[in-house]
Amino acid sequence: MRIIHNLNELTTPLPNAVVTIGNFDGVHLGHREIFRRVVRRARECSGTAVVFTFSPHPLKLLAPEKAPRLINTDAEKEVLIEASCIDVLICVPFTREMADLPASRFVEEILVKKIGVHHLIVGHDYAFGKGREGDVRFLRRKGESLGFNMEILDPIARNGIVFSSTRIRRHLLEGDVTRMVDLLGRHFTLEGEVVHGAKRGKKLGFPTANLRTDKELLPKPGVYAVKVRRGEEVLNGVVNIGCNPTFRTEGLSVEVHILDFHQEIYGECLRLYFVERLRDEMLFPDTSALVTAIAADIERARHILEHARIVEYREYLDCGMNADGR
Known part of the structure; x- marks a missing residue:
């Protein structure tokens, strides 16, 4: 897996990039299903399976008092994402400049021009950009105008329990470590x-x-x-x-x-x-x-x-x- 920490390392767009964006803290079974979809779509179009994330967690800059304690270290997250058969992990610094970047510029300048997104996969409640203006409706419109496909995933669950990093944190803070295999897969x-x-x-x-x-x-x-x-x-x-x-x-x-x-x-x-x-x-x-x-x-x-x-x-x-x- 290629790891990119600076977008300037991308001198040419990635071939048929199939991209997902998120924090992916925990790399739990819900995240694993997202990565599985990304890899499958990339293999179908002879493309590149890409995960785009940030470090530190955006809330550590935007609202430190609300920032969660992370389930994984950055090193652990890299190992787990690589084990998910992803081709390229883009993990860039989350800075004030990045926080102030309008969603339209993020899509046009980073997703399209830098990465070369061909197919974008996100969760139903995903939002990004200044003021979280980049929701799934926005992304669908951008995809239609800029020429990339959109795939929006419903909540991923098992036996009626939705996989979420928040749920995992709660169980850990209660000492309920036995639930982790069912939620993390490990x-x-x-x-x-x-x-x-x-x-x-x-x-x-x-x-x-x-x-x-x-x-x-x-x-x-x-x-x-x-x-x-x-x-x-x-x-x-x-x-x-x-x-x-x-x-x-x-x-x-x-x-x-x-x-x-x-x-x-x-x-x-x-x-x-x-x-x-x-x-x-x-x-x-x-x-x-x-x-x-x-x-x-x-x-x-x-x-x-x-x-x-x-x-x-x-x-x-x-x-x-x-x-x-x-």
Whole structure:
């Protein structure tokens, strides 16, 4: 997949570009269906499957107080979109100049002249441009006058539940990580570098890896059973997200105890896959009560993780093609 961060890199329009535009935070199963349509249409016309998005999220510039915490980092989003068989990802900076660009100029100067849009696919409620003037009716009129096709998708749902980034954020903030496979098509994950912490876990008999992560959105504070990827190795673990109220620490921390693991891994990167929530973070009367609770968490996690497997994005992709490869 070619990644473009500056529109000046596009010196000539892309061949028969089939384009979708959006934030695509989470790259959930609804987004995946949009990408599948884009890829299918591109293959039908020997064209280029294109995703157009922005970084940062537009609300971080326009209304920071309303900006959502993002489900994915930019790096994760790139990996997930590439895995969706997209040919070109255009992820350009969202600046004040871009925010003030009238919708008509965005279509004429960027979509048509720069990208060479042949077919545009958007959701039914999509709108862009200054004052969100570029809604689907506007885009349909522009397509008719400028010579590109329009495809407007109805809300994408399963069993009556519409896929949405807002719904996913709500479940994560409630700690409901078990719903993620149904909504994302994979386990919710975060990656972090192992850094030095207070070493309290080791003193308690349960050493933990303290993770520093770029992830904006974390599940509700509490204790979770997780799978831990260390390179090609997959291990079982229990992670605590929170402020360690028993020790009255400040700031949120992510500390994972890897089961039956005793190596020094400072500086390494681990990826956690959240399987099930075990309990809320609690204030214990003393360290003895905390140790008892941790031991119970570990035993419960062993039972949960014994037969659990990681569900990753690779497992549900068909690149918009049929089983015979067409």
